[in-house]
Amino acid sequence: MLISIFFISGFIRYYQSLYQYAFSDHSHPTYPIGARALLMIMSLGTAFILHFMGYMVHNDALMFHNIGLFLLVFPLLDAAINKLELLIRLAGAVSVWFMHHNMHFDRPQFVISLVLLAFGVILMRKYPRQIRDNIWASLALFAYIAVIFWALLPPYAEHPQDAIWITVQAVTMFLGMAWAASLLWIRQYTEDANNARMKQLANYDQLTNAKTYSLYQHDVTHMFNEARENNQPLTLVSLDIDHFKQINDHYGHLAGNAILISVASKLGDVLSKYGRNHQIYRTGGEEFNVVFYGQTPADIRPIIVECWDTIRKNKFTYQDFDVTITISLGVTAMRTTDHSIDDTYKRADDNLYLSKHAGRDTITIEGETMHNDAQHELVATYTFFTQAIMHVTDLDHTNRHRSELLLRMYDHEHDRWVLPELFDISVETQIDLMRKALANSPTRRLAINLTNAQFIDQSVALALTQFCNSEDGPDELTVEITDVPDMVTTRNITAIYRAGGIRIDIDDVGSDNSFELVQHLLPYVDGVKFAMQNLRHNNDEAMLQERIRFWADVAQEHGLTFILEGVENAAEVTFAHDTLGIDLFQGYYFDKPQLPSL
Structure with missing residues (x-):
């Protein structure tokens, strides 16, 4: 026994x-x-x-x-x-x-x-x-x-x-x-x-039973590393509940909690139909993230469309109230240029931001947002308008020297293109937009604007130089900066751009950027741009001409190109060209920023 x-x-x-x-x-x-x-x-x-x-x-x-x-x-x-x-x-x-x-x-x-x-x-x-x-x-x-x-x-x-x-x-x-x-x-x-x-x-959020943010950080980092090692795709979806604060304010926090539980449950039901490789995490108050290992955005699009459609078509009941809920989603795929999952997450979050600013209740996949009225049609949310920088020999002989690309965002609510609130879009989105602009541009010489954070980011510099030297890249690319960094940062980052053949211009000199601010940086850049429109209201014609003359002399002394921006009539072009020897111009006299024919 x-x-x-x-x-x-x-x-x-x-x-x-x-x-x-x-x-x-x-x-x-x-x-x-x-x-x-x-x-x-x-x-x-x-x-x-x-x-x-x-x-x-x-x-x-x-x-x-x-x-x-x-x-x-x-x-x-x-x-x-x-x-x-x-x-x-x-x-x-x-x-x-x-x-x-x-x-x-x-x-x-x-x-x-x-x-x-x-x-x-x-x-x-x-x-x-x-x-x-x-x-x-x-x-x-x-x-x-x-x-x-x-x-x-x-x-x-x-x-x-x-x-x-x-x-x-x-x-x-x-x-x-x-x-x-x-x-x-x-x-x-x-x-x-x-x-x-x-x-x-x-590991699990006690309210929604979704995995917690701490587990998300552990799991998604592991999946990112494994996907990169095994050369497998990885897609990240960020989503949150629209107008959730208003729901809490109107119905109370208990109703908000009940809705969070219901939304998480509905999402889990949809995901469970497509296998066990789909992990959902609650990463914020009303924000969730879903990780799809081994699948591309094209693969998972039917899944996330079903998630989105399931939420918007369900009535969420709390006590005697029926509450209609919608969600916004941002989708991106891991890219070879991503150094960590944080790079991928930032793009997913940027795409979620685009969905929010497109009117909510929609999906943005890699910068393209789904219309609410045409649920399966994706349209551009960001695009580049173009404005010509003209080379002038005389008033009768002008040609397009390069095209400046100006970022615009589509306002779905008012059906128009507007200046975006967020300019820090990912470099991958910028490159995709540049490719589209090049396909319809009269010139392959481009100029783009970078924020200070974008300009000093080495990964941005390397991605732009790689694109510039690729077969489908521009013949020439100029980076325009308004917010100039410190001397040490400028010296280090400009070395990367110049080694890749990218020009650097300082924008808005004489207005936003004084001579004292930029004089030590001039040896590290290729050109300056003087924006007349920034000074018209506070300077008469003589004062304005004197300022232009000063910066034209500075550019000549340092061997830099000089662009006069904001010209509105032939007299301004004649003065600048005949008197000061300026031959690069930009302004409404030539054209206004316009959406390229797509």
Whole structure:
């Protein structure tokens, strides 16, 4: 009995750990299948080996047969097995039943034992958790199985009293194994449940049951690194609930909490239809992130459209209120230029911002926003308007020297293009927009404006130089900066641009950028631009001409190109060209910023 209890204890510990692994949620579908197959092989294989050993020995036959029987009966309580697994396990138990009744199938005890076994199996399948997780229910069931097996066997002893004594020994041994197995299983189950509860508390948001931000940081960094190492795509979706503060203010925070729970549940229902590789995380008050490993934005577009459409078509009920909810989404894919998941996340967040500013209740994928009225049509949210910088030999002979690209954002509410509130779009979006502008531009010489943060970012500089030197890049690219950085930063960053063949101009000299501010930076740039429109209101014509003359002389002294911006009439062009020798102009006299024909 001690040997059987020790054997069963070791078996149960290993069986339970394998059981937990087999029926846990794994991202790789083949791992649980292999573990489930191993469970059956381990129990059935070990049981049959023990039974055959029982036939080969004499003194210890009872122990071998009893342990083998237990190994066949105990796995029938596995609640998560499917019908095929149940049939295979039942076939193993019934075959041993037949083996022990061999040549005595005509005895009524054989039929009675099979009927009683069927009844026991029905109980086990109907109440598996109640039996396995309660020691008294387990002992009662296993006592029942031991009695119907041992008491109804064909004669196996010369004297009836010996058979009764052997049956008592067998049932007692079987109960000892059941007692040890149940204690171990319940103890381990309780420990696993506590660990799972602690993990749930640590990793899952208690309100929505979505994964927490801390787990998001861990998981998404791991997935980013794995995707990059395995050359796999990775798509990140940022979404949040529109006008959530108004919902809290109007209906109260309890209603807000109820809506958060419902939204997370609906999103989870949609995602679960498409497999187990889609992880949803609550990363802010009303903000969620979904990670799609191994899929591109094109792959997941039907999924996120269904998520978006499901939320907007559902009525969310709280007490007597029916609340209509919409969500905005931003979608981006991991790119080879991303150094960390933060780069990918920033683009997803930028795209979410575009959805918000496009009127909410919409999806933006890589800078292109879905119309609400045409739910599956994506249109540009950002674009570059172009304005010519003209080379003038005289008033009758002008040609387009380069095109300045001016960022605009589409205002869906008023159906118009406007200056964006956010100019810090990703460099990838800028390059995509430049490609579109080049396809419809009369010149392949371009100038773009960068914010200070963009200009001093080495990753931006490297991406622009790589694009500039690519086959589909411009013939010449000039970067215009308004907010000039400090001397050390300028010297370091301009080295990257100039090594890549990109020109650098300082914009708005004489107004936003005084001579004192920029004089030490002039050796590191290629040109300056004087904006007349910034000074017209506070300077008369003579003063304005004097300022232009000063900056034209500065540019000539330092060997820089000089562009006069904001010209509005022929007289200004004549003065600047004939008197000061200026030949690069920009302004309404030539053209206004306009959307290229797309």
